[in-house]
Amino acid sequence: MNFEIAGSKIYYSIHTGVPVLGDFNITETLVVSWIVMAIITLLCIFLTRNMSVENISKRQAVAEMIVEAANNLVRSNTGSNRFDWLIPLVAAIFSTSIISNLICLVGLRSPTADLSTEAAWAVVVFIIITGCKIKAGGIGGYLKGFTTPIAVMTPFNILSELATPVSMACRHFGNILSGIVIDGLIYAALAIASSAIFGAIPGAVGDFLSQIPILSVGIPAVLGFYFDWFTGCMQAFIFSMLTIMYIANAAEG
Amino acid sequence: MGTQELVGVIPWTFIAQICNLFIQLWLLKKFLFKPVNEILEKRKALADKEIKDARAAKAEARSMKEQYETSLSKAQAEAADIVAAAQKDAQRKAETVVKEAESQAAHIKAKAEADIEQEKKKAINEAKDTIGGLAMDIAGKVVEKEINEKDHKKLIEEFIGNVGEAS
Numbered sequence: 083m084n085f086e087i088a089g090s091k092i093y094y095s096i097h098t099g100v101p102v103l104g105d106f107n108i109t110e111t112l113v114v115s116w117i118v119m120a121i122i123t124l125l126c127i128f129l130t131r132n133m134s135v136e137n138i139s140k141r142q143a144v145a146e147m148i149v150e151a152a153n154n155l156v157r158s159n160t161g162s163n164r165f166d167w168l169i170p171l172v173a174a175i176f177s178t179s180i181i182s183n184l185i186c187l188v189g190l191r192s193p194t195a196d197l198s199t200e201a202a203w204a205v206v207v208f209i210i211i212t213g214c215k216i217k218a219g220g221i222g223g224y225l226k227g228f229t230t231p232i233a234v235m236t237p238f239n240i241l242s243e244l245a246t247p248v249s250m251a252c253r254h255f256g257n258i259l260s261g262i263v264i265d266g267l268i269y270a271a272l273a274i275a276s277s278a279i280f281g282a283i284p285g286a287v288g289d290f291l292s293q294i295p296i297l298s299v300g301i302p303a304v305l306g307f308y309f310d311w312f313t314g315c316m317q318a319f320i321f322s323m324l325t326i327m328y329i330a331n332a333a334e335g
Numbered sequence: 336m337g338t339q340e341l342v343g344v345i346p347w348t349f350i351a352q353i354c355n356l357f358i359q360l361w362l363l364k365k366f367l368f369k370p371v372n373e374i375l376e377k378r379k380a381l382a383d384k385e386i387k388d389a390r391a392a393k394a395e396a397r398s399m400k401e402q403y404e405t406s407l408s409k410a411q412a413e414a415a416d417i418v419a420a421a422q423k424d425a426q427r428k429a430e431t432v433v434k435e436a437e438s439q440a441a442h443i444k445a446k447a448e449a450d451i452e453q454e455k456k457k458a459i460n461e462a463k464d465t466i467g468g469l470a471m472d473i474a475g476k477v478v479e480k481e482i483n484e485k486d487h488k489k490l491i492e493e494f495i496g497n498v499g500e501a502s
Contacts, residue, residue, distance in 0.1 A: 089339040103346040109339055111348055115355050122359065126366035133370055135377045142374070149371040170368055174360040193352075201344045202352035259342070 085270045087263055090196050111196040118181045118193060152176075159323070160330040168329060171210075175203055176322040183258060183314030187306070194317075195262055200254045204247035207325045211246065214332035250324055254317045261309035268305055272297040467491045 090110035098106050129145035138146070152173045156165055182194040193199045216224045228239040273295035281292035339345055470491050471484070 087341060089341040089343075092337045092339055098347075103350075106347040106351075107339065107345065109345070109348060112351055112355075115352065119355060119359050119362065123362045123366055126363060130367060130370045133374050135374060135381060145367065145371050146375065149368060149375070152368075170360050170364045173368070174356060174363050177363065178356065178359050196339075196345075196348065197342055198345045198348035199352045202349050203356060205349075206353060206356060255342075 085266060087266055090191055109196070110191045111193045111199060114185060114190050115178075115182070115193040115199070117190070118178060118185060121181055121185075122177050148173075155322070156326055159326045165326070165330060165333070168326065171206075172322050172325055175207075175325060176318050179203075179254070179318035179321055180315060183318060184310065186262070186314075187310055192258055192262070194254060194258045197251065197255045200251035200321075201247075203321070204251035207250065207328065208247035211328050211332040214329055218333055246328060250321060254321050257313050257317045261313050264309055265302060265306065268302050269295070269298055272301060463492075463495050467495060470494070 092107045092109050093113065094108040096106040096108070098104070126145075129141050129148075131141070132139070133142050133145070152169050153166075156169045156172055157163060160168075179194060182192050182199070186192045186195070212224070215227070219227065228236050228243070230239070276295045276297040277292045280294075280296065281288055283291060339348075467488065471487055474487070474491075
């Protein structure tokens with residue numbers, strides 16, 4: 083039995099003719115991303131409908147809790163209100179990440195199982211980090227920062243600077259992809275085991291039962307709890323925390 | 336339908352995901368943060384206003400209380416004054432009444448004494464007259480002799496006068 087994991091499906095290809103970028107492919111990643119965005123936006127609209135100052139509904143309480151949690155996360159980790167502009171970005175990354183990670187539970191392919199997604203986020207964060215550093219120390223200060231503590235360290239400093247977005251993207255991507263790989267392996271292995279065990283039953287009954295991967299019911303759910311739920315939530319949180327930390331550090335100069 | 340490579344950055348997908356992130360950011364701002372923060376601000380403003388109002392009401396109540404206390408103590412002092420004045424007045428009146436009564440009583444007593452004295456004198460005079468008449472009659476009968484009534488009377492009066500002085 084062969085086991086294969088492919089990248090996201092390409093539904094439709096638009097020929098652009100742009101030299102480096104190539105054709106624009108409507109992939110599973112993009113479609114599911116849009117679904118995720120729609121889910122988040124509809125959820126927000128649902129939660130913030132008919133809000134009032136007093137006698138709030140449960141929906142409004144949840145919406146306020148989410149906003150307060152986002153505010154607190156950013157403010158407590160940066161230690162001030164200076165980074166309030168960061169809150170919606172962190173919230174966007176966190177919500178997109180967590181819903182993307184968890185959407186694999188309904189059988190769709192996570193957009194976060196595509197390195198392009200995480201690379202996009204990491205590059206955005208990297209640009210903001212760089213922008214904050216330049217704003218804090220000026221362009222001269224920013225460039226001079228690479229030569230510390232001694233000029234010889236410059237290549238390593240540049241490398242470590244570039245490692246930030248790469249590590250952020252790859253950490254998230256690796257965790258989600260490994261979840262998919264392990265889920266796939268477990269399903270395949272359980273199907274083979276199930277076929278072998280029930281195939282041992284003689285006669286037509288064994289032939290029939292060996293066609294059904296009975297062991298695949300239940301056992302993957304236990305592993306899925308770790309690889310989908312826990313990792314999904316954890317990676318979303320880690321990515322958001324790193325975003326806050328890196329940007330706050332960068333702005334400190 | 337093909338698939339893209341498993342690990343790799345596809346340029347267009349990459350660009351599209353950056354756009355998606357910013358669209359998501361905008362949507363979150365518009366549909367979650369803006370309305371909720373507005374509500375939170377409103378609630379905060381309301382709470383601040385309530386606190387301010389409560390403070391103002393408290394200050395007002397305190398000043399009113401002070402005012403009441405002052406006016407109350409003033410009223411109490413006034414009442415005490417009034418009572419004291421009334422007591423003084425009453426005492427004065429009572430004294431006047433008593434004095435008047437006393438003087439009246441003295442007057443009445445004096446008049447009564449004078450009346451009594453007069454009555455006594457009158458009675459004595461009457462008694463003198465009667466006794467004088469009687470004595471004259473008796474003496475006339477005794478001596479059987481007609482005496483000049485005028486001389487006789489004088490004699491008897493002298494006698495009674497002596498009797499009165501002796502008695």
